[in-house]
Amino acid sequence: MINTGTILVTQEILALIADIDEFKGAWRALGTLAPERLSALRRVATIESIGSSTRIEGSKLSDRDVERLLANLEIKSFATRDEQEVAGYAEVMELIFRAWEDITLTENHIKQLHRDLLAYSEKDAWHRGNYKTSSNSVAAFDEEGKQIGIVFETATPFDTSRLMTELVGWLTAEREQRRLHPLLVIAVFTVVFLEIHPFQDGNGRFSRILTTLLLLQAGYAYVPYSSLESVIEQSKEAYYLALRQTQGSIRSNAPDWQPWLGFFLRALQRQMKRLAGKVEREKLVLPKLPELSLRILDHAREHGRVSIGEIIALTGASRNTLKQQFRQLVEKGHLVRQGGGRTTWYTLP
Structure with a gap:
C-alpha cells in the first residue's frame, strides 16, 4: 500500500500551497481579460508544453518546430518519431482541455489516453495502451538527446498491474476522503506513477499529461495558460534528482516524500508566477466586471x-x-x- 503517513507538511510546503491556492482564487479575474489575448496565452502555453515535455524525453524539436507542426496537424503524416510524438501529445492535450470533466481516472481510461498519446508513433504500435511486458528503467538525456545515465529502476512487468490498481484505488479514496490537500494527492500520484513506469514507453510525457488533468479536475483552471512542462524542462537536473531521492524509498516502511513534494510545489509556484507576470506585463485587465x-x-x-x-x-x-x-x-x-x-x-x- 502507499504510505503517506510519513508526509511532513513543513512551513515551506504550507506556504507554497497557500501561494498557489491564492492565485487559484484570484484567477477568477480571468473574466476581465481580452478574449483574443487569453487565446494567445493558451496557444503559447500549449506549444511550450508540447515542446518541453517531448524534449525532456530526448526530442530535438524546438518550440518553433512544434508551432509549424501544429499548424499542419490535419495532414496526419509525420516524417520523424519526434514529429509523431508531438502530434500525439498535442491531440491528447486538446482532449484533456476539452473534456477533463468527463474523464474518470480509471485504469481503462489511463490505458486509452496512453494509446492516444502514441497514436502516431509507428515504433510504439505494438505496446501502446497496454502495460509493459519487459523491464524498463528511467534514463536521463543531455541537450543533444544522448542518454547520460539511468535515473532509477522501475517496477517489474509482473508487479505493474497490481501496483497500478493500488495507485488508482488510492487516488479514488483520497479524493473521496479528502485527508490530504489536493496538490499533495496529485504530487504523490505523479511520483508513484513514475516509480511504477507502467508502460513500455511514453511514461514521462504521459505523467505530465495526467498531472494537467488532475490539476484541472481539482479546480486549478489556469493551468492551460501557463506551461508546467516548460518549468520542468528548465529545472531538469533538479527534477531527476527529486524523483530519484523520493522513488528510492517509496516501497520502504518510511518513504521520504519531501524531495519530490518540494520540487513539485515549487514548479507549480513558478508556473503560476509566470502567468501572473504575463498578465501584469501585458496589461490585459479590462474594467472590472460585476x-x-x-x-x-x-x-x-x-x-x-x-x-x-x-x-x-x-x-x-x-x-x-x-x-x-x-x-x-x-x-x-x-x-x-x-x-x-x-x-x-x-x-x-
Whole structure:
C-alpha cells in the first residue's frame, strides 16, 4: 500500500500551497481579460508544453518546430518519431482541455489516453495502451538527446498491474476522503506513477499529461495558460534528482516524500508566477466586471458552455437580470451566443 503517513507538511510546503491556492482564487479575474489575448496565452502555453515535455524525453524539436507542426496537424503524416510524438501529445492535450470533466481516472481510461498519446508513433504500435511486458528503467538525456545515465529502476512487468490498481484505488479514496490537500494527492500520484513506469514507453510525457488533468479536475483552471512542462524542462537536473531521492524509498516502511513534494510545489509556484507576470506585463485587465458576470464566465470556462437557466439554478438571480448580463458579455466579446430561443446557450470566444 502507499504510505503517506510519513508526509511532513513543513512551513515551506504550507506556504507554497497557500501561494498557489491564492492565485487559484484570484484567477477568477480571468473574466476581465481580452478574449483574443487569453487565446494567445493558451496557444503559447500549449506549444511550450508540447515542446518541453517531448524534449525532456530526448526530442530535438524546438518550440518553433512544434508551432509549424501544429499548424499542419490535419495532414496526419509525420516524417520523424519526434514529429509523431508531438502530434500525439498535442491531440491528447486538446482532449484533456476539452473534456477533463468527463474523464474518470480509471485504469481503462489511463490505458486509452496512453494509446492516444502514441497514436502516431509507428515504433510504439505494438505496446501502446497496454502495460509493459519487459523491464524498463528511467534514463536521463543531455541537450543533444544522448542518454547520460539511468535515473532509477522501475517496477517489474509482473508487479505493474497490481501496483497500478493500488495507485488508482488510492487516488479514488483520497479524493473521496479528502485527508490530504489536493496538490499533495496529485504530487504523490505523479511520483508513484513514475516509480511504477507502467508502460513500455511514453511514461514521462504521459505523467505530465495526467498531472494537467488532475490539476484541472481539482479546480486549478489556469493551468492551460501557463506551461508546467516548460518549468520542468528548465529545472531538469533538479527534477531527476527529486524523483530519484523520493522513488528510492517509496516501497520502504518510511518513504521520504519531501524531495519530490518540494520540487513539485515549487514548479507549480513558478508556473503560476509566470502567468501572473504575463498578465501584469501585458496589461490585459479590462474594467472590472460585476460579480455576477464573473460567475457566468467561470461557469463557461469550467463547463465549456453556459445557459441562463444554469446560472439561475446556480445563483438564484432573476431571468431579466441575467438576460442583461449575458447581453453585455456578448457585446463586449466575452461570450458568443449559440442556438436560439429556448435552446440558446453561450460559449467563450
